[in-house]
Amino acid sequence: VHGRLEAGHRVLVHGAAGAVGSMATQLARETGAHVVGTGRAADRAAALEFGAQKFVDLANDTLEDVGEVDLVFDVIGGDIGKRSARLIRSGGRLVSVVGPAEVWPDGGVAIDFVVESDSARLWELARRVRDGRLRTNIGTVAPLEDAVAALNPPVRRTGKTIIRVRP
Numbered sequence: 001v002h003g004r005l006e007a008g009h010r011v012l013v014h015g016a017a018g019a020v021g022s023m024a025t026q027l028a029r030e031t032g033a034h035v036v037g038t039g040r041a042a043d044r045a046a047a048l049e050f051g052a053q054k055f056v057d058l059a060n061d062t063l064e065d066v067g068e069v070d071l072v073f074d075v076i077g078g079d080i081g082k083r084s085a086r087l088i089r090s091g092g093r094l095v096s097v098v099g100p101a102e103v104w105p106d107g108g109v110a111i112d113f114v115v116e117s118d119s120a121r122l123w124e125l126a127r128r129v130r131d132g133r134l135r136t137n138i139g140t141v142a143p144l145e146d147a148v149a150a151l152n153p154p155v156r157r158t159g160k161t162i163i164r165v166r167p
Helices: 019-031 041-049 078-085 119-130 144-151
Strands: 010-013 034-039 054-057 069-074 088-096 109-112 138-143 160-164
Touching (some): 010 019, 019 034, 019 041, 019 069, 034 041, 041 054, 069 078, 078 088, 138 144, 144 160
Parallel strands (some): 010 034, 010 069, 034 054, 088 109, 138 160
């Protein structure tokens, strides 16, 4: 919605295997966009499974080799966000979920993602999940008594942590 993505657009999705990026990847593919996902080398298979047609390992590949894109969906910010803004073609968009963009794309628009209460869109997302068209990336499922440890893992994990609460 915020990125005004259309079929045929090229989109760069950072964190394409993560909880938020995987959703953005799937929704972009469903729209008919060509998706380039990014992340760590270990995330390549998951990002491609979620629908990215190409993957860029941010530690070992050159981000700028992606070429021009119509939209960047940024969940990282910092230097990666700045470098990504330079890849956006004129009229393109940078949608950031990590705060205000530090660099604006030349001839493009930077959008700070804002969560809006929209029950119709939420129901549509729920329907897509129920129909199997949209999958979430669950990293860890833990009982309530293990919540502190699950939410503070010693190593970085991909996906959302689910805490099971039973009466």
